[in-house]
Amino acid sequence: MSRLTLQSARANVRADMPAPAALVCVRCGSRLPVDRYAEDCPACRARGAPANLTVAYDAIPGRELDREKIANRPSTMWRWDSFLCSSAADAVSLGEGNTPLLHAPALGLGDVWIKDESRNPTWSFKDRLASSAVTMARQFGARVIASSSSGNAGAAAAAYAAKAGLPCVVFTFVGASPPLVAQMRAYGAMVVAVEDKADRWRLQSAGVREFGWYPTSPFFGPVVGSNPYGMEGYKTIAYEVAEAFDWDVPEWCVLPVCYGDALYGMWKGFEELKALGWTQRTPRLVAAEVSGSIAAAMASGEPMPPDRPRNAPSIATSIGANQGTVQALEVLRRSGGTAVTVENDALARWVVTVGAREGIWPEAASAATFAAIEHLRANGTIESDARVVALLTASGLKDTAVIETALPPTPVVAGGLSEVLGTLRDVYGYRHG
Structure with missing residues (x-):
């Protein structure tokens, strides 16, 4: 790796902050240079279980941060910049993060709290990933942002690319939610739709390999996850949850999961807080999925989630992939968590229920979290008195067809x-x- 590239990764880090030192395999720990963000772990791929990379720092993240003074810092996710790859002063930001954590007793699911990520600038949790990824894209000297997306990731990439003054190419598919496609285009993205969903990866991969486009989303298969610098943004969800509970973390966190980016990011964030001594434990994490891929791997003990095609498409298009990732599987195993497969009827029921009882309209994928909590409370996996945080990833306005057919x-x-x-x-x- 060139000295120039290493400097670009460190350029916008304050003297009191740790700097990216390497990209590390989430499974085997192999170390790669900091500019290998468009790759996966070659060692794990050779073993038949391709795994994503995560950022390793040259010192313990957050070591210089005074926990008691965090509340006085700017109210975005970048108030946690001592844990991230860049300083707040140099971030590409639209004010993402610091979303509300709302108690939801009316759902009848016990002590459940909703982390409402629909309050982010483009109305989804993907803004955290996009802000962190595009911030580093600018530091690496990227000229074009690229994303393959059914909606939320593409909209976020488009918005943050616009803020950074960079062109953005988004590959989506014919039949994607019209409001989401309109949102991508509203932010100035060059949106291209394909008939075959797999062509999104083929075309984006060509742009990355041939022209150096900077990828924020997955673009090759088997999918390992998103840009590792982008995934650092998801750590801030964990920090905010811990802070809201006065550093007494909940017993469980339940997330809708496709490729497990937020699942891994939250777990990593909780682990960092525990390493600093700010918290005493890491919550157990749950993947609410629609394919059953991760659940199958949890049951079999295999190192790679299998491809599990559905008989009919899921209404939760943003988590509709047939195959999970190693990074999601690793988090569930390390945290003592589990995976729950959710069907369309439960998704539609919970979209309506959360809106009518708590005044929050979730996208269909977010409804999977509540269906999973319902199932795990009923079978005793989640104890009746356990505190649970449900990640609500995006607004129902992203895809209105679900509510139109459910009512x-x-x-x-x-x-x-x-x-x-x-x-x-x-x-x-x-x-x-």
Whole structure:
């Protein structure tokens, strides 16, 4: 690796912050240079279990940060820059992070708290990944941002590329949610749709390999996960959760999982807090998935989640992949967690339930977390008195088709108030007085 590239990775790190020292395999610990962010672990790929890379630092992250003064810092995820790859002053930021953690007793799931990531600038948790990834893209001298996405990742990449003044190419597929495609285009992205979903990776891979486009999302298979610098942004969810509970972390954290980027990032964040002595333990983590791939690997003990095609597409398109990742599997095994497979009827039911009972409209993928908690409470895996944090990854406005099919058509009323009351009774079950 050239000296110039190493300097670019360290250029915007304060003297009191750790700097990226290497990229390390999440499974076997092999070390690669800091500019190998568009690759996976060659050793694990040779063994048949391709694994993602994560950032290793030249000192313990957060070692210089005064825990008592965090609340006085800027209210974005970059107030945790002592744990990240760049200083807040040099970050590409739209004000992401510091999202609310809301108690949700009306769901009937016990002591459950919703970490509402729909409050981020592009209305999803992907803003944390995009902010961190694009910040490092600029430091590496990238000229084009590239993403393959069904929606949230592409919208976030487009927005942060616009903020950084960089062009962005997003590969999506025919049939992707129209509001999400419109959102990508609204931020100025050059959006290209393909008939075959797999062509997204083929085309993005060509751009990365031939032209040096900077990838924020997966772009080759088997998928190992997203850009390791981007995934560092997800650590801040763990920091915020721990801080909100006065450093007494919850027993469980449940996430909707496709490739496990946020799952790995949160676990890494909790591990860093424990290493500093700020917390005493790491929560057990749960992957709520739709394919059953990770659950199958947990049951079999295999090192690689299998490809598990569905008989019908999931309504949770953002977690609709048929195969999980090594990084997700590693987190569940190391944290003592588990995976739950969720079907469409449960997803639709919980989209409606969370909106009607807590006033939060989740995307279908986010509803998987509540279905998983319901299942694990019922079978005793999650104890009745255990505190659980549910990650709500994005707003239901990202894909309105789910709510439109889950609820009856909006009734049209002619006449006066008596007709209105009759309609409320017949359609909604409401009885006045």
